[in-house]
Amino acid sequence: MSRLALDGVRVADFCWLWAGSYATCLLAYLGAEVIKIESMARTDPSRMMTLTLAVHAFEGVDSSAVFNSINLNKLSVRLNLKKPEAVELAKRIIRVSDVVTQNMRPGSMDRLGLSYDVLKEIKPDIIMLSSSSYGAEGPMRSYGGYAPSFACYSGLANLTGYSDGPPNPMTGSTDLMSAATGAFSVLAALCHRQYTGQGQHIDLSSVESLAVFTGDALMDYIMNGRVQSRRGNQDRIMAPHNCYRCRGDDKWVSIAVSTEEEWQAFCGAMGNPEWTADERFSDAYSRWKNQEELDRLVGEWTIDYTHYEVTEILQKAGVAAMPSLSNEEILSDAHFKERNLAVEMEHPVMGKQVVVGPPWRFSETPARVIRSSPLIGEHNEYVFGELLGMSSKEIASLMDEEIIY
């Protein structure tokens, strides 16, 4: 078996929900040993959720496809942190770990006796990531939020949607974006520790992790006092720059034309219809000014083809075009298949499950899906027995006392 990038890195993971869990899932893809610390007394809500509301009802904490998708490659132990003995055991896990991650409301870890100040006494070079909605300090530190609130407060939702429609918070993807920010910051701290031997605490705000994605709009306000709003697919200078309806049911192709060369190629690929010579479209500025009419005319051309046909015609001519793909189409897309992004795994309770793995192709230390998400407490024996050296009798009695619970 080949080396993994984060071989030898162990993470004591107190995260739950999407944004926390996916951050450590990314680290686990890269080879870190991530031990999820959870409990039946405080179950990760994503264990209770199914992919759809109506089709599959709750079938138990080990049957959530949602949980499975964002907790791949991890191990799981049960610890009921309401009990002081469990907190002591958590500390023993932390003593043999490199990273601690958590996304409870600010203050919760402190109340459990697991603040960074306590943890660095136990393990001086520990790296701790605390991820919360608004950050660990400041007037709104105690405020809660889920993915849509991050998108709203950060300014991202205000920029998403039709120009004449309401703001839109995007999909749950914003949670995963916050998660990627968390994984990035842990990696930066690991690189620093590798060089200096020093650990540190990271206080991450999910709201801010999305605000940085609106840098152009923020700079426009700072520089010019202008408040940008939603504009659908439209660009500040490119036109055409939109999705156009194609043959079939709800099929669309995205087309973006930037340079004069691309515009000429685009006209040629459509067979130079008469309207392309119209003065209203004679230069980039005019095309942008008249883009509504331009979009209508382009749409009259695309409607006779499938979105894949338009893509092929335009890409051959050197024009950027791609279908707006549905989840169904992605799975049968030739390029998607060749990139092996989806993997079929055997889950001990749910059976065969398709999951989407990591997006990077490393030449030496491949990141990949090695195992399904853990059953709750699946690795009690390995962690308490093998790592902490406890006897099976000891473990059994801690289970009886509902400390390992």
Place this chain on the structure above:
Amino acid sequence: MPEQGLSHLRVLELCNLVSGPYCTKLLADLGAEVTKIEPPGVGDEARRRGPFLEDIPHPERSGLYLYLNTNKLGITLDVGTSTGRNILKELIEQTDIFVEDNPPLVMQELGLTYEDLKGINPRLVMTSITPFGQTGPYRDYKAYELNSVHAGGEGYLLPMQSPDLDRQPVKGGGLVGDCICGLSASLATLAAAYSMVATGVGQHIDVSKQDVMMTMVGLDIAMFANLGIRRNRFRWPVLMPTPMKCEDGYIMVSVLNDREWGDLKEYMGNPSWAEDERFNTWLERHIYSDEINPRVEECLRQSKKEELFHQLQAKAISAAPVNSAEEVLKSPQLEHRGFFSEIDHPEAGKLKYPTAPYKFSRTPWQAERAAPLLGQHNEPVYCGRLGYDKEDLVRLKESGII
């Protein structure tokens, strides 16, 4: 000056516009020495994109460029010339991380693939960020952010909960598509750098923007693969899935569990409609959300969003106002965390910039320098680092190589 997290890493960037520059900006912000290579004369395309200071186009006053290139050194080099490529290779010898975003065929033609470069520096970590990756049938296809977002599956789902399937799917706002690709590439790059320092072995990372976008909607892809359910942007039953209109804007209220629902009912003054037995469980509230959503909206309609935000949060309900850029700039929370920081730039002057979403206790985000002027660091890099003398620099400039 406080310690910097990545000051031991030297990075070379051959990138344009958003994804690649954002990837290395994240490293530069934490202290990595990032040298950005731009084509002589014209520079990065982002220099010609707005917003511009006072709406006057100027290559040194593009807000987009200034934001994405803070903390970097800037040099000019024409890698299309053979001298330019040789100089690039000299730089590669002294580099830990090389990030590029050029079409695979162009890198092949230039003789600058990982295979070509690893002989020069076996420790090199090279990250290639392209629309579709280094393999597969679309490898040589062209894509702008719009195309990547739609090819990646999220576009088809937006605007989420659309009432009207006759209107086109849209992309996410701001720079979200390009930035998430840069961020994802950056974290993979750091993992490879960690491994390189541990083992002395470098490697190549192939990052496809389409792949990154797809992982962001991985749950939706899994939904079709496992259950055969096709998703699109049309409304489906979810309890309060999008922001609701209130007196002076929009407010997002997320209710996931019974406790939150109970507290929201109380906040609304326990209206009789909310006592309907059908709304008692989590699942049913979603199923009957068509009846609930407009009624909640009606209850909140007369209030201001800031008021709703603080009052609902006081009840531990996850509410958030929809903020504009202006409101983000004025947020007391972001202000408290020092999210915006002033940087002085020789052409653009003193401006506030968004900094970073993380606070490191030991190695904080720092503005060490403003974004580089075009070719600003030619002399320190070519003379200081590579040992060219000043006369060489003049000749290289006259022949258009730098």
